[in-house]
Amino acid sequence: MQPAISVAKLSKTYETGFEALKDIDLEIRHGEIFALLGPNGAGKTTLINIICGIVKPGEGRVLADGHDIVSDYRAARSLIGLVPQELTTDAFETVWATVSFSRGLFGKPKNPAYIEKILKDLSLWEKKDSKIMTLSGGMKRRVMIAKALSHEPRILFLDEPSAGVDVELRRDMWEVVRRLRDSGVTIILTTHYIEEAEEMADRVGVINRGQLVLVEEKSVLMRKLGRKELTLQLQQPVDRVPESLSSFSLQLSEDGGELTYVYDTQGERTGITRLFKALEEEGIRFRDLVTTQSSLEEIFVNLVSRRQ
Numbered sequence: 271m272q273p274a275i276s277v278a279k280l281s282k283t284y285e286t287g288f289e290a291l292k293d294i295d296l297e298i299r300h301g302e303i304f305a306l307l308g309p310n311g312a313g314k315t316t317l318i319n320i321i322c323g324i325v326k327p328g329e330g331r332v333l334a335d336g337h338d339i340v341s342d343y344r345a346a347r348s349l350i351g352l353v354p355q356e357l358t359t360d361a362f363e364t365v366w367a368t369v370s371f372s373r374g375l376f377g378k379p380k381n382p383a384y385i386e387k388i389l390k391d392l393s394l395w396e397k398k399d400s401k402i403m404t405l406s407g408g409m410k411r412r413v414m415i416a417k418a419l420s421h422e423p424r425i426l427f428l429d430e431p432s433a434g435v436d437v438e439l440r441r442d443m444w445e446v447v448r449r450l451r452d453s454g455v456t457i458i459l460t461t462h463y464i465e466e467a468e469e470m471a472d473r474v475g476v477i478n479r480g481q482l483v484l485v486e487e488k489s490v491l492m493r494k495l496g497r498k499e500l501t502l503q504l505q506q507p508v509d510r511v512p513e514s515l516s517s518f519s520l521q522l523s524e525d526g527g528e529l530t531y532v533y534d535t536q537g538e539r540t541g542i543t544r545l546f547k548a549l550e551e552e553g554i555r556f557r558d559l560v561t562t563q564s565s566l567e568e569i570f571v572n573l574v575s576r577r578q
């Protein structure tokens with residue numbers, strides 16, 4: 271099966287000479303929620319806008335379910351729905367008219383039953399005859415999603431879905447997005463909220479200064495996050511780790527004064543009790559200990575700052 275989206279060697283330089291994307295390779299799988307994480311100005315919107323045909327690509331190639339987004343634009347675009355960062359709806363139209371009109375733009379025949387379904391799924395049914403300007407910000411955002419879904423796309427892009435949205439509504443949005451994924455829609459969302467990526471994504475990509483610096487299963491990232499380091503400051507330095515402690519994969523500091531042990535906080539056993547017993551048997555005493563744990567936030571900050 272073709273990937274939902276395939277991006278190969280994609281670069282983009284704006285007319286100002288600014289290089290917004292550098293040599294991006296990325297494949298999005300069918301049915302996944304992919305979170306593209308990155309600081310302001312990293313290139314997230316540029317990447318999404320290129321895939322959705324709003325910004326012209328530079329070098330490279332983008333396929334949507336095998337269709338080239340330039341040479342086979344209509345086929346590619348009809349597969350894609352985009353919920354942009356800014357709310358862009360006609361304030362004087364009703365919810366029903368706005369969403370139906372969007373469907374028409376894609377040349378799709380009228381399908382009131384389908385429009386009814388998406389409005390109900392997004393809890394907008396009661397508001398179908400309300401003018402957009404009378405809706406709350408959260409409702410307006412739902413309308414944006416309904417518009418993006420109006421032509422039955424199989425791939426949905428959400429650009430910063432929870433920017434400027436309160437915590438409650440954010441949780442609501444996550445629920446909506448999950449339900450869409452369960453119905454078979456592939457979701458790509460951009461965010462700079464690490465919490466959002468943690469909560470929602472099957473895979474996470476980190477983009478910084480136009481480069482994709484990491485793509486990883488969230489579960490793998492979380493396992494890395496579950497790892498903790500225990501550092502023991504020894505009373506007496508040792509010149510090597512004794513043979514009897516080799517099964518613990520300890521790291522000895524250069525001066526021999528510190529031993530570091532990495533363990534999994536989510537594992538059934540951390541091995542710490544066994545380690546302490548083995549140390550005692552070897553006559554190795556410590557005067558202090560420190561534990562540290564890295565968070566997704568820390569991994570993210572490290573990745574981003576390393577490339578400043």
Ligand SMILES: Nc1ncnc2c1ncn2[C@@H]1O[C@H](COP(=O)(O)OP(=O)(O)OP(=O)(O)O)[C@@H](O)[C@H]1O
Binds near residue numbers: 284286290312315317
């Ligand atoms: N039309 C344009 N002409 C020149 N530079 C642009 C243009 N559009 C975007 N840029 C620049 O490209 C860089 C990437 O912008 P982009 O909007 O893709 O970032 P982003 O990761 O989506 O950021 P944010 O989280 O702030 O939305 C920014 O430095 C931006 O100023």
